[in-house]
Amino acid sequence: MAGRLRAPTGRYGGKSAAQRQAERRTRFLDAALGLFGGSPGYRATTVAALSEAAGLSTRQFYEEFRTLEDVLSALHLQVNAWAEEAVLAAAAGARDLPLTERAAAIFRAYAADVTGDPRRIRIAFVEIVGVSPRLEEQRLARRACWIDLICAEARTAVARGEAAPRDYRLAATAFIGSVNGLLHDFSAGWVDATLDEVVDELVRQLVGILRPPGWSAGAPAR
Template sequence: MAGRLRAPTGRYGGKTAAQRQAERRERFLDAALELFGGTPGYRATTVAALSEAAALSTRQFYEEFRSLEDVLAALHLKVNAWAEEAVLAAAADARGLPLTERAAAVFRAYAANVTADPRRVRIAFVEIIGVSPRLEEQRLARRARWVDLICAEARAAVSRGEAPPRDHRLAATAFIGSVNGLLHDFSAGWVDATLDEVVDELVRQLLGILRPPGRSPAGPGR
């Protein structure tokens, strides 16, 4: 890849070059979670500071990444992947539950994963904002993936007769915007509420999307 130094090859200390490279990359990402997600934040972190926090050299940094923006991009995807794994596991565990219980369990799994570490909240909802057109495109693409997941859950609820048929995409997009905005503001200290209260409000919004007031599900599940 242009802009990167060639990584060493061969086996050393019982590990292959690929294994050592993967370990270095993880050390940089762990350090980035600490610095980007805590103090001093992405914009005030330097390559030298990140390398020092990872106990690696700047030369090794440029073997793995072209820039700090690349690190933030990788970390943003990783935080979202952790949350998605939690959501999919919760959805599997909640299979067969009524819609209200299932939706609450799935979203609480998401919220618990993201908010378990304040650094994850900051990476997902604060530091990624306004960095560059490239990262904005990534953020919106990842948001669209969450919208797709909600729409798939809604279609499944409709097929079971638990929710009325309609196009859920607009409402799902609005909900994801609410999640991003509310968790961002909570993380920044702008919301006078506990985390549990924030999550409860978002669960109510999600259930309102799947089963809006005044609309009854059709089919055998009525």
């Protein structure tokens, strides 16, 4: 039969089959974070090596995943979800702050999350690239979500009279590339700056986009 092996059902050790399955999946993803995001990297990792690192069998691997690409896909989504959770929490807490302070809070949360664990930034910006058309589509879809978030913040700033009214999608697309590139280089040790200095630079760039030369703050847009 094609596809994954069927997982066992029933309770064992006081845990349901669903609970045991969730724990196994977490162990595989934790192990993948170390192997894919560290050494030897996704392309040099085998199912056997991942299973050994997780303390599980290859049979259990195939009960949860079809391929290592499926593991990388799930891990990439998880890394993005962690970052998104941090950003949304920061945005909620900074909702009433002026534009510059609000942007700083959001970028500080994002930067701290993605650079706090070098393995995460490698998964998000290195290992996922060029693996397959499916994962390229996923990577671009996740990037589109970040672009949507920047556009939403820009619309909020426009509504408050803090930014020039225009369509920011093209600018946001260019800007998110700068954000990811700078944070990757910082994490790799190629940028001679502190994380606060990196965040300050990103804030200056965003404010420069939202407030072009010749524009002055006015009444909130209606």
